Amino acid sequence: MPLANQFWGDRYGQITDPFGHRWALGQHVEDVTPKRWSAAPRKLSRTLPKPPNKSSVAEVDSDWQTIASQSGSRRNHGFSNLDPIWRIHEQLAANQQDAELILKLYDLRREPVMREARNFVATFSPASIDDVLAVVSNFGVKETHICGKCTATGRW
Amino acid sequence: MYGYWEMVAALIVHGTLNAALAYDTLQEMYFVYSIMQPYVEEFRQKANAPEF
Numbered sequence: 698m699p700l701a702n703q704f705w706g707d708r709y710g711q712i713t714d715p716f717g718h719r720w721a722l723g724q725h726v727e728d729v730t731p732k733r734w735s736a737a738p739r740k741l742s743r744t745l746p747k748p749p750n751k752s753s754v755a756e757v758d759s760d761w762q763t764i765a766s767q768s769g770s771r772r773n774h775g776f777s778n779l780d781p782i783w784r785i786h787e788q789l790a791a792n793q794q795d796a797e798l799i800l801k802l803y804d805l806r807r808e809p810v811m812r813e814a815r816n817f818v819a820t821f822s823p824a825s826i827d828d829v830l831a832v833v834s835n836f837g838v839k840e841t842h843i844c845g846k847c848t849a850t851g852r853w
Numbered sequence: 854m855y856g857y858w859e860m861v862a863a864l865i866v867h868g869t870l871n872a873a874l875a876y877d878t879l880q881e882m883y884f885v886y887s888i889m890q891p892y893v894e895e896f897r898q899k900a901n902a903p904e905f
Contacts, residue, residue, distance in 0.1 A: 721872035791874035814854040826895040
């Protein structure tokens with residue numbers, strides 16, 4: 698998604714780095730009035746692929762429902778150019794499930810070992826790859842425990 | 854610690870967690886990544902872990 702001023706008032710885009718990591722970049726640049734929100738679908742539709750020729754709005758809407766149900770994802774971005782703004786916004790905006798997950802992640806970071814790990818990382822300033830490997834490979838020392846075992850996934 | 858943020862990043866990449874909300878609320882993740890970023894490629898080679 699190219700970096701551009703978006704209809705919701707942010708300059709936003711997504712990039713993929715050479716390692717395949719996708720990064721979302723965004724900065725709020727203006728407050729969008731409700732009037733401009735209502736015009737957003739028409740503006741957005743000009744940047745999206747056109748759907749195949751359909752005889753009615755209902756037919757296009759039916760296609761959208763099919764795509765959404767087949768994807769199994771609540772983040773399907775296969776908008777048609779007839780989607781109302783609330784539907785587009787529903788796909789892009791964070792919902793309660795996202796908020797609950799953020800709070801759960803926050804709770805995990807409050808655990809004592811995680812707090813200790815954060816304190817270590819905040820002062821960890823490797824000057825070379827050897828400094829990194831020294832911490833990672835010295836099993837049994839406290840710093841390795843913090844970097845390696847204090848994880849939710851057990852990796853690293 | 855890094856594994857924790859790796860897990861969070863995976864939630865974002867796979868669409869489980871809203872990317873914009875994560876960007877606004879999990880700034881620590883970028884701080885942690887910035888410490889390791891200069892050494893990631895070399896670590897992959899030396900640790901023989903290209904998927905890291």
